[in-house]
Amino acid sequence: MSGRLTIVGIGPGDDALVTPEVQAALDQATDIVGYLPYVARVKPRPGLALHSSDNRVEINRSRHALEMTSQGRQVVIVSSGDPGVFAMAAAVLEAVDYGDPAWRDLDIRILPGITAMLAAAAACGAPLGHDFCAINLSDNMKPWSVIDKRLRLAAEADFAMAFYNPRSKSRPDGFGKALKTLQEICDKDRPMIFARNISLSDQTIQIVPINEVQEDMADMRTVVLLGSSQTRIIHRDGTPLIYTPRSVEK
């Protein structure tokens, strides 16, 4: 049997957000490869090998998956959210690009998933309801100056924004720096949304005017959204609804 590599998005956490297409790929796999907490979401069964690895070893993990695929295995790489959004698909293609030329002709498929920003947006309304951007706030793989420039241009374009990887133990200061830039250039009551453990039973959503935001409101389990200048809040009993209108006045 010829090998196949399928890179799948398992959504933000709740199995009810895993597409049937992804579930079918998991059911047909011989090998599951990925970061430990994502592999742990796959139900073990006879004949299925689980290969967990640590964070930050994406290229090694990709090569391992490509080698097993070359050997005829049915390999599935699991990514949180969508594999194409700050996740494993780009890492695997980078490994193919610079790796064994024979890997180019492998059967490689990428199956989309529900990415964190869209699950977070749905949980509080439609804050990304008009033009928006997604920025990875980690400076592990790009200079901070690139992040700062993108934040300023995105604000000038009046995009709503989604921020992935806002803050971690190894990067405690990054979100604070981004926040300082955004507090300088955005109107002070611009709503910022902190969505933590999205789709899980302990999900929390906080909506905070940007001038009242503290940097420790974000951690590695948080996706952060920021409204555009047009974003509106509908107050009501309980959690408000927040949305960015579809129109900009002519």
Place this chain on the structure above:
Amino acid sequence: MSGRLTIVGIGPGDDALVTPEVQAALDQATDIVGYLPYVARVKPRPGLALHSSDNRVEINRSRHALEMTSQGRQVVIVSSGDPGVFAMAAAVLEAVDYGDPAWRDLDIRILPGITAMLAAAAACGAPLGHDFCAINLSDNMKPWSVIDKRLRLAAEADFAMAFYNPRSKSRPDGFGKALKTLQEICDKDRPMIFARNISLSDQTIQIVPINEVQEDMADMRTVVLLGSSQTRIIHRDGTPLIYTPRSVEK
């Protein structure tokens, strides 16, 4: 029984991309509301009323759904892709914001779906694998000057880009105008991707250097992606793979 309004994303077309959470909402509905081709994707059954409407009547459709919810119905509004990305969630919240104050206390849920740009990206690799933006190219509800400004700032930020609603019968010129701006400011071999009928049996993917793009490559059934300056193409037998690397050189 008290009413509930659920706004769901049914993905780009293939039922294998509908999440179990959305399927459950469809199965429990008394009323399905939406644009005709999306309502047509819901299987009829006894006790289920289907309310189709034309395009461009989003606010009327939202009010109708909110009224039925007030009367105790289990109403589901179907959106293509994700309801929070250029779709029905913002329209419904706008109707709530400016409508009957009692609507604010209705039980309103939004369930995410696979949005077109992420399905299109997955079909050709990981072109949105690093920072990116999503822009609606329709100027029905915003001035063209806003679109033009956003395109220029997004290029300066070196975002990969996704364009929704690039061109329609009533707006034959919009995509050509956007293309002209982008051809002026992007390097001439920047890859542009035309993903048509994404996830369906007649899906097509074209990857074209931006200086060779013709405006009629896009229509209403196309989502258009554009790489950043860093985006790479992996040539091989068959369709190439395209990805935007996770890193920017320090």
